[in-house]
Amino acid sequence: LVGIHSYRIYPCRGEYHVLDKNCSNLVSMLIYPVPPLESGGLGVHLTPTVHGNLMLGPSAEYISDKDDFSTSREIMEELIKEAKEMVPKIEKASVIRSFAGIRPKLVPKGKAFADFVIKEEEKVEKFINLVGIESPGLTAAPAIAKMVVELIKEKRELKRKKVFKARRKRQRRxxxxxxxxxxxxxxxxxxxxxxxxxxxxxxxxxxxxxxxxxxxxxxxxxxxxxxxxxxxxxxxxxxxxxxxxxxxxxxxxxxxxxxxxxxxxxxxxxxxxxxxxxxxx
Ligand SMILES: Cc1cc2nc3c(=O)[nH]c(=O)nc-3n(C[C@H](O)[C@H](O)[C@H](O)COP(=O)(O)OP(=O)(O)OC[C@H]3O[C@@H](n4cnc5c(N)ncnc54)[C@H](O)[C@@H]3O)c2cc1C
Structure with a gap:
């Protein structure tokens, strides 16, 4: 990307399963196990979604192809097995959808974690690079955005747009x-x-x-x-x-x-x- 080759990404795939809404009464809050050592993730956890489904996952599988979002029966069975240890009533038949995401890890399997890289590249002026934004990148997104704004402010004056709306009213379905x-x-x-x-x-x-x-x-x-x-x-x-x-x-x-x-x-x-x-x- 823009001639910068100094980062190596170790893709770590995480599969999730979405369970039917008829499982929503099984769990009323997030359930996390104690994170397994060196797994690359937090372990299989249960997440009730705002839409009333239950999600279970993710797995943590280091792969070579960063674009391989495939899911597999083996991982599905592994996830169900681990989820059942926390909530025995969970059944494979309740899975309505599976999907996978890729964590862009900056260290290989077995190595301690590496922090996010958020910086203006010396080689490419005005190019702010955000590398290795894996979990908890979503939670950190507002803080990351503020940090990027500060980086830009160091170089140029920023003016808030008059039409900027910080909040948008959500359409109710x-x-x-x-x-x-x-x-x-x-x-x-x-x-x-x-x-x-x-x-x-x-x-x-x-x-x-x-x-x-x-x-x-x-x-x-x-x-x-x-x-x-x-x-x-x-x-x-x-x-x-x-x-x-x-x-x-x-x-x-x-x-x-x-x-x-x-x-x-x-x-x-x-x-x-x-x-x-x-x-x-
Ligand atoms: C299995 C798994 C579990 C996770 N769990 C958590 C968690 O529990 N909590 C948490 O906070 N975070 C979690 N994360 C991390 C979180 O999902 C990421 O940190 C976050 O999504 C990164 O946001 P982003 O905007 O940087 O990138 P992305 O969300 O990847 O968004 C980048 C977007 O750019 C688009 N794009 C790519 N290339 C181009 C192009 N050339 N032109 C136009 N568009 C392009 C992509 O399609 C994508 O929509 C998890 C990630 C994975 C994979």
Missing amino acids: FYELNDAERKKLVKKDKRYAEIICRCELVTRKEIIDAWKNPLGARSLNSIKLRTRAGMGRCQGSFCLPRILEVLEEEFGFEALNLTLSCDDSRLFSDYSRKSLGKDES
């Missing part, structure tokens, strides 16, 4: 509302009455809003991240065709152009009925 609030919305706009994702109670109006937003969703994953459609127990098997219908009906969007994420990851190659027709003719 349909599923978070009580019956009276839902009725009010439905009265205002009938499109709130049509449920597109049954597991996460996402309405047609919310899908439309996500697409129409100035920073609009343009892929299935973007819709998912903005609305939670497809994040529930069935993982999108019910709502994917419904989302397509909404996009076609509301925006004339061609289903074949839908991608999984914002690249060329097209989900469909053709219409099966249409191609059948062509073959027959």
Whole structure:
């Protein structure tokens, strides 16, 4: 990156499992084990999410490819085994989704931890490098941001933008509302009455809003991240065709152009009925 080759990253993959919401009553707070020695992580812990799921993980696996986000059955079983030691009622069948993240470690397995690197590079003026921001990088993010601001201030004057808003009012989702609030919305706009994702109670109006937003969703994953459609127990098997219908009906969007994420990851190659027709003719 920008000609700086003095850092070596030791990728350490961590897999997580998301459990169905029917496990939410098993745990009411975060549960951590005593961190295992030299594991590279805090050990498998249980995290109730703000959306009512339970997450378990992460694993800590040093790998050679920093872009390998794959998950495996072996690690899944290992995580379940460790989680069961804390909460025996946890079952493999409750896992609805697995994913992995990569910790950018600055030291190899077995070595003591290395602190984050946050500095302006001598070789490249005005380039502030943030290296090895592994756990607890998320927790530390506000403090890191302040530190970077201070580094910039050392070199140039900074003025706060007049339009800067430190807090943004969070949009409440349909599923978070009580019956009276839902009725009010439905009265205002009938499109709130049509449920597109049954597991996460996402309405047609919310899908439309996500697409129409100035920073609009343009892929299935973007819709998912903005609305939670497809994040529930069935993982999108019910709502994917419904989302397509909404996009076609509301925006004339061609289903074949839908991608999984914002690249060329097209989900469909053709219409099966249409191609059948062509073959027959
Ligand atoms: C398994 C695991 C467990 C963790 N547990 C915790 C924890 O319990 N507590 C905690 O505080 N932290 C935890 N962390 C660490 C935390 O997730 C990271 O420190 C934090 O996400 C780092 O934030 P970031 O913004 O620096 O990088 P990222 O969150 O990685 O964000 C970088 C973004 O840049 C995008 N990007 C990359 N290249 C480009 C490009 N060329 N152009 C445009 N965009 C690009 C990426 O897609 C990504 O969205 C954990 C990490 C892992 C992997």
